[in-house]
Amino acid sequence: MQLQRVVILTLLIFVCAELGQAQDNEPKVEVFVGFSALAAQNALTNKDIRTFEGLTPAQIKALTGFDLLDNERYIPGYGIEANVTRYFSKHVGLSFDFSGHRRKANARIGDTLFKADHSIYYFLAGPRARFLSSHRASVFVHALAGAARTNVSYREDGATDPVTAHDNSTRFAMSFGGGVDLRISKRISARVFQLDYVPMLGKDRRVIASDGTVVDINGRAQQGNFRFSAGIVFR
Numbered sequence: 001m002q003l004q005r006v007v008i009l010t011l012l013i014f015v016c017a018e019l020g021q022a023q024d025n026e027p028k029v030e031v032f033v034g035f036s037a038l039a040a041q042n043a044l045t046n047k048d049i050r051t052f053e054g055l056t057p058a059q060i061k062a063l064t065g066f067d068l069l070d071n072e073r074y075i076p077g078y079g080i081e082a083n084v085t086r087y088f089s090k091h092v093g094l095s096f097d098f099s100g101h102r103r104k105a106n107a108r109i110g111d112t113l114f115k116a117d118h119s120i121y122y123f124l125a126g127p128r129a130r131f132l133s134s135h136r137a138s139v140f141v142h143a144l145a146g147a148a149r150t151n152v153s154y155r156e157d158g159a160t161d162p163v164t165a166h167d168n169s170t171r172f173a174m175s176f177g178g179g180v181d182l183r184i185s186k187r188i189s190a191r192v193f194q195l196d197y198v199p200m201l202g203k204d205r206r207v208i209a210s211d212g213t214v215v216d217i218n219g220r221a222q223q224g225n226f227r228f229s230a231g232i233v234f235r
Helices: 002-020 057-064
Strands: 028-040 049-052 075-087 092-109 112-131 137-156 164-183 188-197 205-208 214-217 226-234
Touching (some): 028 188, 075 226, 092 137, 164 205, 164 226
Antiparallel strands (some): 028 075, 028 226, 075 092, 092 112, 112 137, 137 164
């Protein structure tokens, strides 16, 4: 239902853009490249595990006396964002967006320490509106939808024959946000900041470790993800 709404909104904006193109016959392309930071709810917690070798986290704690996992959900990631926007009128355009973020961290599973390598890649597209001023600054907002690819690799720390596991999934993703550009010259602007709310919707999945351990994971919605970016805009 959410994807259908985004598609309908995109079509309506294109119609409005075509009506307004008679007043603006100079469609423009903007290319943005910059640094990006992502605060993602990508770390697994006890609430995310349905079963670990057939046992729930609560059953494991009752048997062993300790939690299966920590309960810290946020993993900060750092990377890049690239965006191409084709404007069909002075104010309205279609935006194609890619960003990739990565972070290495420690993860405790039971009484064993693992090295975890997290990465998230967003592939999004949707309408964008910009608001120009007679001054150097301009403001834009957008509503994008697409897919996010998440990859987490686990490797047992300090073992001669380490246990490894891979938790990979592709999810429906969205981005709602905007930012401010400051014009440096006719062709170049500085994106002072861009802030996006970037939730993901997942499905249940199963991970099988190299030692045969089977973990069933809830496909929870990661609704607390936020992305900050800054960089250079080329026209």
